[in-house]
Amino acid sequence: MQHKDQVLTKQEQRAVLWRLLRYAKKHTKSLIVAFTLLLLATAAELLGPILLKIFIDDYLTPRHFPLEPLVWLGVIYIVLHLSSVFINYFQAFMFQKISLKIVQQLRVDVFSNVERQGLAFFDKTPAGGLISRITNDTESIKEFYLTVLANFVQNIMFLIGICIAMFYLNPTLGFFCLILLPIIFGLMQLYRKISSKFYADMSEKLSQLNAKMNETIQGMAIVQMFRQERRLRKEFSDVNEEHLEAGMKSMKLDGLLLRPMVDLISILALILILSYFGVMSFTSPVEIGVLYAFVNYLDRFFEPVNQMMMRLSLFQQAIVSAGRVFKLMDYENYAPAKKGQESPKIEEGAxxxxxxxxxxxxxxxxxxxxxxxxxxxxxxxxxxxxxxxxxxxxxxxxxxxxxxxxxxxxxxxxxxxxxxxxxxxxxxxxxxxxxxxxxxxxxxxxxxxxxxxxxxxxxxxxxxxxxxxxxxxxxxxxxxxxxxxxxxxxxxxxxxxxxxxxxxxxxxxxxxxxxxxxxxxxxxxxxxxxxxxxxxxxxxxxxxxxxxxxxxxxxxxxxxxxxxxxxxxxxxxxxxxxxxxxxxxxxxxxxxxxxxx
CATH class of the missing domain: 3.40.50.300 (P-loop containing nucleotide triphosphate hydrolases)
Known part of the structure; x- marks a missing residue:
C-alpha cells in the first residue's frame, strides 16, 4: 500500500462526496424530520422582511396606524422570530446527532477493515499513517457532517427562499439576483480545484508526523541509548515545517478567495440594486418598503454564501480525508481464509x-x-x-x-x-x-x-x-x-x-x-x-x-x-x-x- 496519497480528480471527489452522503441513508426518517424543521425555520426567518415591508408601505408611509392590525402584525413578527429560534435549535441538534452516529459507524467500518487485513498489509503500511487515518481523517469527516453538511443544506434552502421572496417583491430584480448564483458557484469550484492539492499535502504530512512520533516513542530506549534525539528532532522538525508550509498556502488561498471575494460581489450587487431603484424613481414612485425588503434580502442572500465559502476549507479537508479513509476501507489484502465447503476439526494436531x-x-x-x-x-x-x-x-x-x-x-x-x-x-x-x-x-x-x-x-x-x-x-x-x-x-x-x-x-x-x-x-x-x-x-x-x-x-x-x-x-x-x-x-x-x- 502506497503511503503517498494522490490528489483526487474532480470525478473522484464527486464519488467520495456521494459515498459520504450514502452513509446518511440509514437515518432517512430522522433526516426527514430535521429537514422539515429546517424548512419551517427558514420560512419563519424569510417572512420577517415581508412583514416589515407591509408595515412600511401600508401603514408607515401613508401614516395610517389602526391599532388592531398593527398589534397582530407585531405579534406575528415576534412569534415568527421566536419560532425560528426554537426550531433552529432542535433541527441543529438533530443534524448533529445524526452526524455523530454516521461518523461513529464510519470509524467502526474502517477499523474493522484494517483488522481483516493480512500481515502483508501491516508489513508495508506505517502504523502512524494508519492511526492518522482512523483518528485525524475521521475527525475531519466528522466536521463535514457536523459543520459543513448541515450548514450547506440550511443555507442552500435559505438562498432558495430568498430568491422566491425577491421574485415576489420584484421579478426583474429577482432575475438579476439569480445571475449571481453561477458567479458564486464558479468561485467555489475555483477554490476547490486549487485547495485540494494543498489539503492533500497537509494530510500526507500529518500522517508522516504521526508515523515519525509512533516510531520514536516505540523505540525510545534505542533512541536514548544511541543518542539519536537530535537527528529525530531534526527529521520531525523538517516534516513539521513542510506541514506548516502547506497550511500557510491554504490560509493564503482562504484569505483571497473566500470572504473578500464574496464581499466584493455583494457590494457590486448592492450598488446595482440601488442604482436600479434610483433610475426607477425618475419615472414612477418607489415603494420604500420594497426597497428596504430588497436590501435586507440582499444582505441575507450573501450571509449564507459567506458562511458556505468560509466552510469550503473544512469541506475540502473532509473530501481529502474521506478519500484516504475510503482507500483504506477498500483495501482488500485480507488475511487468508478457508477454501471449500469442508469444515474439518483438529483432533490430534499432526x-x-x-x-x-x-x-x-x-x-x-x-x-x-x-x-x-x-x-x-x-x-x-x-x-x-x-x-x-x-x-x-x-x-x-x-x-x-x-x-x-x-x-x-x-x-x-x-x-x-x-x-x-x-x-x-x-x-x-x-x-x-x-x-x-x-x-x-x-x-x-x-x-x-x-x-x-x-x-x-x-x-x-x-x-x-x-x-x-x-x-x-x-x-x-x-x-x-x-x-x-x-x-x-x-x-x-x-x-x-x-x-x-x-x-x-x-x-x-x-x-x-x-x-x-x-x-x-x-x-x-x-x-x-x-x-x-x-x-x-x-x-x-x-x-x-x-x-x-x-x-x-x-x-x-x-x-x-x-x-x-x-x-x-x-x-x-x-x-x-x-x-x-x-x-x-x-x-x-x-x-x-x-x-x-
Missing amino acids: IEFKDISFSYDGETDVLKNISFSVKKGETVALVGHTGSGKSSIINVLMRFYQLDRGDIVIDGESIHHFDNTELRDNMGLVLQDPFLYTGTISSNIRLYRNQLTDQDIKGAAEFVRANEFIEKLPHSYNAKVTERGSTLSSGQRQLLSFARTIVTNPKILILDEATANVDTETEEAIQDALKKMQKGRTTIAIAHRLSTIKEADQIIVLHKGEIVERGNHTELLEQKGLYHKMYLLQRGSSELADVNH
Missing part, C-alpha cells in the same frame, strides 16, 4: 509440510521446497542463521500469509480447508517478545474469552508456575498491567504469555524462541513450564540457543530458505555440518571435544 515454497514480495523465495512432518506429542526444532526462514515457516503454518506453492496438512486435511477459528483455537503461539495489554493480570490471560472462568485462569497460571509471582503482587490476579507490561520483568511477561496460551489447551504449540529474553531468576520456572506444555502436544520450536533443544525429536537446520540438515541433536553433531558449527560457536571447542569424546 502436521506435515509438503514441498512448501513461499515469497513475501512475489519475487524472492524465502522458503524453498520445505518438507517435514511432526506427529502428536513430538517436538520439531527449527534452527538456522538470521534470515534462514524459521519465522516464515511459522507464519505460513499460522496462515498469516497465503501459501504460494505446496501444502500444509493437519490431521490429513489441507490447511486451506480449516476455518481460521479452528486453527487459532487449536494453535498456541508463544513469541520471543510477548505482548501484554493495558488491563489486569487476569484480563491478559483471559483476553476477553468470556467462556473462561476465574478458575481456568488460575489453573493455567499454576500450570506454568506464573502463580508464584502473581500471588505476590498487590491485588494478585487483579493487579494492574501497564502498556506492554513495562513494569514486569521479561520472564514474568513470558510466563503470562505461557498461561494465556495454555489456558485454551491447544493441540499444537508453536514456540518462537520463547526463552531468548528470559532473566536467570525465572529461567528455571520457564523451562519447567515449557516441558509441561509440550507434553502430549505437537510442538514446533524456533531456537537460537541450541542447548534448549537437545531433547527435540527432530531438529531441522535451515539455510537461505532450504533444509540443509535434519536429525536429532547427536546425529547432527556427528554430521559435522552447519549445526555442528553453530553448536561449536555457542558452546566452545573444548566442550564440544568432550561431548564427542
